[in-house]
Amino acid sequence: MTGVPYHDENTGNQELRQSLLARIRAVNRETFSELALDVFRYQARYNSTYARYLDLLRRDAASVTVATDIPHLPISLFKTHDLRAGADWQPTRTFTSSGTTGAATSHHPLRAEAWYRQNARRAFELQYGSLRNRAVLALLPAYLERTGSSLVFMADDFIRESGREESGFFLDDLAGLSARLQSLKNDTLPPLLIGVSFALLDLAEQFSQDLGHTIIMETGGMKGRRKELTRAELHGTLGEAFAAAHIHSEYGMTELLSQAYAPRAGIFYPAPTMSVTTRDVTDPFTTLAPGRAGAINITDLANLDTISFIATDDLGRVGEDGTFEVLGRLDASDVRGCNLLVL
Template identity: 50%
Template sequence: MTDKIFSIQNPQEFETIALAVFKHQFKHNKAYRSFCTLINVYASDVTKVEEIPFLPIQFFKSRPVLSSTEKIQETFTSSGTTGSVTSKHLVTDINVYKKSYLRGFAHFYGNIEAYVVLALLPNYLERKGSSLVFMVDDLIRKTKNIESGFFLDNLQELSKKLEELDKKGQKVLLIGVSFALLDLVEMQKFNLKNTIIMETGGMKGRRKELVREELHGILQNGFGVSEIHSEYGMTELLSQGYSKGNGIFKTPPWMQICTRDTEDALTINPAGKNGGINVIDLANYNSCSFIATQDLGKVHKNGTFEIIGRFDNSDIRGCNLMVL
């Protein structure tokens, strides 16, 4: 099935495969089936994608979300404050994740071997189980370039390397968490011509949260670039959306976004209306492909989307009957 998932060419193929994945997960995923039956939805009732229920993402904190009996190869965990309950994504086939992010990157950016990848992800490197670090580490290896690598807190070395590579005309991808990228441009101002700056979000308590326009404005000015790229991913997903500027994200062909009504979690919004972000990630074949996240956003008629914030814990309504 995963070969079919990564070969999707059009909306009709997406619909057919998404329905097949739903039926598979309803049958084999105990947590998902329990949730579906609790809201009175059964596999035989669902004949189109719009009828598929979305599992609240908090389930990944409270129980195993698995559609496979294969051995767990990797467990990805979310970051969290000390003592907080973290999400666990149990991955039974790590090659599906690798295929997803490598094909996803190629879909939007071309051959990874054309780039030097410089990673500024200090807070993620300080803990195990990060799906982001796993992905970026593999992307670094796939560049086959000795200049690629992680930078923990060595901003001086990173800034020197950035300038040298950019002046040589080398295509560079600098990927980092927001607070670390801000630290870098506060230390030094750049005028980069051949470098993509990609933020993965997250101040992680290290700085005051900024709205996207303000953050991107500071980074554009600091790096001397016209656009700031962004990556949209999370522990519970095996695919990523990418933005090449203005906070407008696109997804690879095996991933789709819609929004749900903030007052009625079972109602899907029309395009253009703000709501809770629901994700269909067919790469999650062995866990759950239909997830209601805690992000707020808007989906445009052409399928692109933007993130406008997060639900407050006090604002999460509906579909949480089994989470606690």
């Protein structure tokens, strides 16, 4: 066995975990790589699935000395494995992904709700300013109609944090949402309208109006209810209907506790706890240079209690400054050399 053996030391890891949490709270671009290596060593030791993965790769954690060499775990394992780092805690809740009937869905156990809220607020407010006194309107019908959505959990927290009685969810009341938006046109802080793509298109078709003062933020996803559009097509349609110079985007998923935001043109700025690279689609262990399109790898330090190193199924391109674009989804037929990933 060449990897670091898994250890479930119920008390031995607590001091180290607390130290890492404190460093993650304060992380920035200058300290990210060193902290990522320390989180990697922690999870190689305390996450049994990741330890087995490293063993199958014949990677000794001690031999990984630069953050770009850290192996990323296939995102599909959130559907089949317990990814808790350490087995001495029980989830306060479990986030789950949507899926077709009978299909396996991702499960992401959350150790502390306050930790998620803290990181989600920080990511948003670094881009847009305070949530306090900002009206937050959420149009997330596909997510509200099921349980376990991390996006609904985040939106609910933003609504509560806003402290505004005008904030709230709008399941299918597009007329009520339209009227609420009109009533907020003179707010000092631009209101936030966050919605799934198909629902925003429904609003655009039925209640076209001037929302130039509003942050209109799409979270992606047609959920089989509309024809798929490119991000440029979606933003063009919404921008015209709402007289908005820019449509904003949010990038997040069940498997992440961090988010990225694109204020314009689909260029995402990751949270301080998040870093993105791309990998070669034909060689999942080759990291590509900035500017080259490939499959997206995400390092999410907020995932300390599960797994921070995730090989996603998204395609993208990363800039020299750490921003990134999402170009589409990885076709399963393009994946090579991953038989080993089925543990």
